[in-house]
Amino acid sequence: MHNTSSAASDSGNMSASPTLMDRFLNGIERTGNRLPDPGMLFVYCLGLVLVLSALFSMVSFSYINPRTGEALQIANLMDAEYLTGLFASMVKTFTGFAPLGMVLASVMGVGIAESSGYINIALKKMIRITPDKLLAPAVVFIGAVSSIATDAGYVLVIPIGAIIFKAAGRHPLAGLAAAFAGVSGGFSAGLLPSALDPLLQSFTQSSAQLLDPDYQVNPLANFYFTFCSTFLVTLMGWFVTERIVEPHLQSVEVSETEAETTNMSSYTAEENRAFNISSLVLLGMGAALIALCLPEASPMRTEDGSLTAFTSPLMRSIVPLIFLFFLIPGVIYGRMTGTFKNHRDVMNGMSDSMKTMSSYIVLAFFCAQFLKAFGDSNLGTLLALSGADLLQAMNLPGQITIIGIILLTAVVNLFVGSASAKWAIIGPIFVPMLMAVGISPELSQAAYRIGDSSSNIITPMMAYYPVIIVFAQRYVKNAGIGTIASMMMPYSIMFMIGWTAFLLLFWALGLPLGIGATYTYPVM
Numbered sequence: 475m476h477n478t479s480s481a482a483s484d485s486g487n488m489s490a491s492p493t494l495m496d497r498f499l500n501g502i503e504r505t506g507n508r509l510p511d512p513g514m515l516f517v518y519c520l521g522l523v524l525v526l527s528a529l530f531s532m533v534s535f536s537y538i539n540p541r542t543g544e545a546l547q548i549a550n551l552m553d554a555e556y557l558t559g560l561f562a563s564m565v566k567t568f569t570g571f572a573p574l575g576m577v578l579a580s581v582m583g584v585g586i587a588e589s590s591g592y593i594n595i596a597l598k599k600m601i602r603i604t605p606d607k608l609l610a611p612a613v614v615f616i617g618a619v620s621s622i623a624t625d626a627g628y629v630l631v632i633p634i635g636a637i638i639f640k641a642a643g644r645h646p647l648a649g650l651a652a653a654f655a656g657v658s659g660g661f662s663a664g665l666l667p668s669a670l671d672p673l674l675q676s677f678t679q680s681s682a683q684l685l686d687p688d689y690q691v692n693p694l695a696n697f698y699f700t701f702c703s704t705f706l707v708t709l710m711g712w713f714v715t716e717r718i719v720e721p722h723l724q725s726v727e728v729s730e731t732e733a734e735t736t737n738m739s740s741y742t743a744e745e746n747r748a749f750n751i752s753s754l755v756l757l758g759m760g761a762a763l764i765a766l767c768l769p770e771a772s773p774m775r776t777e778d779g780s781l782t783a784f785t786s787p788l789m790r791s792i793v794p795l796i797f798l799f800f801l802i803p804g805v806i807y808g809r810m811t812g813t814f815k816n817h818r819d820v821m822n823g824m825s826d827s828m829k830t831m832s833s834y835i836v837l838a839f840f841c842a843q844f845l846k847a848f849g850d851s852n853l854g855t856l857l858a859l860s861g862a863d864l865l866q867a868m869n870l871p872g873q874i875t876i877i878g879i880i881l882l883t884a885v886v887n888l889f890v891g892s893a894s895a896k897w898a899i900i901g902p903i904f905v906p907m908l909m910a911v912g913i914s915p916e917l918s919q920a921a922y923r924i925g926d927s928s929s930n931i932i933t934p935m936m937a938y939y940p941v942i943i944v945f946a947q948r949y950v951k952n953a954g955i956g957t958i959a960s961m962m963m964p965y966s967i968m969f970m971i972g973w974t975a976f977l978l979l980f981w982a983l984g985l986p987l988g989i990g991a992t993y994t995y996p997v998m
Contacts, residue, residue, distance in 0.1 A: 513833075516840035519899070520847055527851040528552040537859045539852065546859070548852050556850070564843060571842035575793075578831060580672065583797035583804075585827020586820065590808030593620075595741050595749050597631055606642050610652050610720075613638070614711030617656020618663045618704050631657055633945050646728060646949040647961065648720040652711055654942055654958075655965040658930040660707040662923035663700050671697065672793050674919055677897045680845060681905035682915040684854040690785075692990035693792045695916040696923065699980055699987045706976050710968045718964045728949050748810035752803040759799060789989065841898045854902045861907035872913055873978055876921045879904060880974055883925025888933045897922055909995045916991035920977055928969040931962040 510518060531550035539546040551557070568574075587593050597620055604612035613635040620631050632653040639649025662670070672693040679691040741749075767774045767781055767788060774788040775781055781788050804823075808814030814823065848854055870878075886896055901922070905915045933939070939958070946953035981993050 513837050513840045515899070516837070516844040520840070520844045523844065523847050523851055523853060524551045526853060527847075530853065530856070535856065537856065539855055546852060546855060548856060549850055551847055551851050560843075560847065563846075567846050568839050568842050571838055571845075574835070574838045574842075578828065578835075579793050580668070580796045581827050581831055582824045583800035584668075586808070586823045587800040587804030589823035589826055590804040590813045591745070591811060592749065592752055592804045592807040595745055595807075596753075598634070598741055599749070609638060609642060609644070609649070610715040611708050611712035613649060613652040614656035614660070614715070615704065615708040617653045617658075618660030618707050619665055620657055628657060628941060632942065636945060636949065640728075640949070645720055645723040645726070647723050647726065647946060647953075648715055650942070650945055650949075651719050651961050651965070652715045654931055654962060655711045655714070655969075656707065659711070659927055659962075659965050659969050660704065661930055662696075662927040663703040663707045665701055665704055667694060667697060667792060667796060674897055674923070677901045678905060678915045678919045680849070681854075681901040682909060684849055684902060685906035685909050689915065690990075691915055691919075692789055692988065694789070695988040695991040696920050697988040698985070699920055699977070700923070702980075703973065703976065706972065707969065710972045711965060714964045714968050719961060723961070726950060729951050745811055748807045751810065752807040755806055756799065756803045759802065763795070845898065845902065848902055854906060857903050857907065859910060861903070861910070872911070873981070875908065875911070875913065876917065876977070876981075877974060879908070879918065879921045880925040880928075880970070883922050884929035884970065887926055887929040896926065910997065912994050912997045914992045914995045916987050917981070917993050920987055924970070924973045924977060928966055928973060932959050932966045 527548055528550050530548040533548070535546045535548075537546040538544070549556070551560070584593075597616060600612070600616050600619075613631070617631050617635070632650055635649035635653030636646040637649070639652075640646040675691050675693045675695060678695075679689065682689040682691060766772060770779055772781075774786065774791070776786045780786055805814060805820055808819070808823070814820050883896065883900070886900065897919075901918075905918050908918050909915060939955070942958055943953060943955065946958060950957065980987065984993075987993070
């Protein structure tokens with residue numbers, strides 16, 4: 475993270491005279507760079523938990539632990555017996571870390587579809603069939619949809635967005651901005667489940683179980699909301715692009731260069747045929763799954779016939795289904811186009827996808843140790859109950875509390891770029907705290923996703939920020955951090971306001987957030 479941020483800083487120094495936005499964002503970058511790496515952040519947090527547990531274990535509290543029904547007592551983790559057990563179980567804690575297997579399995583399937591070229595050509599075809607008048611909403615929409623494959627949107631959709639705007643006689647940076655808004659600003663939107671859903675769910679569930687050990691969160695607890703959010707993000711991005719960003723860019727001169735790769739949106743007849751056949755297979759898989767689930771005696775249902783209960787085989791198979799629904803079409807496409815010549819190429823494609831996850835695996839190791847100690851100490855329960863007392867004393871409406879969580883997440887995102895690291899740190903504090911005042915974990919997670927996604931496009935801590943700057947410099951040579959951030963700020967503000975209002979509207983109308991999700995948690 476430090477290296478990419480430095481690269482962004484170097485690019486930002488290309489600006490002739492730093493603007494107020496440049497100085498503000500450079501200040502954020504300097505502050506963010508002083509923070510430890512997310513992995514070390516969890517090491518420090520673990521040490522802090524050990525020390526605080528020893529201190530607070532000597533204090534008596536009047537709170538009742540909802541998990542045991544007895545007086546809350548902080549466990550002293552500095553006890554020799556506990557420390558011995560902590561070290562002895564370190565490997566088991568890591569391998570049993572719920573998000574690890576779910577994320578890696580999902581990424582392997584998506585990685586095959588991406589490395590074969592199947593996802594890339596799907597994005598290209600969607601862009602090519604779009605009428606010129608609908609370029610802006612199409613680019614934002616495709617960017618939001620592409621977030622299911624993470625890196626694909628950044629390396630394909632964003633540069634293509636600039637290229638097709640330039641080809642249509644419009645400012646290329648407007649196309650770049652629209653694509654960036656869709657890919658990164660709409661990261662928590664999408665028409666299909668992605669690896670992000672089970673990742674966040676696992677942190678939310680473990681956080682909720684600090685207060686209620688039997689609480690279960692469905693991996694698709696926010697799916698209805700994120701599905702509808704795709705269209706909201708598209709409309710908001712369309713408005714900002716054509717009414718705010720593009721008119722503002724008319725005074726920004728485009729450098730005369732033909733360096734861009736104008737064939738990025740082209741594909742061969744062989745690739746087209748392979749894509750069509752692979753897509754038909756994908757549709758057939760979807761139809762087969764539906765046919766399997768429809769009968770009342772389906773093996774994908776629970777004993778009482780439910781498909782959407784957390785314990786149903788269908789819901790418990792979400793991650794394997796994501797894996798297969800990307801793996802099989804990707805393999806077929808790769809074999810037909812020659813990208814995959816044999817099974818070794820397929821295995822190499824999976825291996826390559828794992829290379830990008832190496833930093834996550836390291837992060838997961840330390841995060842798992844911290845979460846275990848934090849849960850064992852009962853400090854999370856103390857924070858939740860004392861925080862709940864404060865919220866009750868303030869007597870704020872639940873809607874105001876949710877808005878506060880969204881804004882807090884956006885501020886934290888300016889300094890800690892990793893979505894999983896942020897939620898792993900603040901989730902165990904805010905999820906049980908909000909449960910104690912009647913707000914469900916699923917609603918807290920939805921609020922977190924809004925705050926995180928809305929501010930992605932203005933934080934230099936986002937790993938792809940330097941890449942976006944390089945893309946912009948193809949057309950405006952002195953583009954830097956301030957150029958991109960000032961261009962993206964209207965999107966961030968619009969997304970924050972509009973998306974928050976959309977969540978509150980969902981809540982007011984009682985529309986389901988997702989499968990097995992509620993807005994409230996029964997306060998005892």
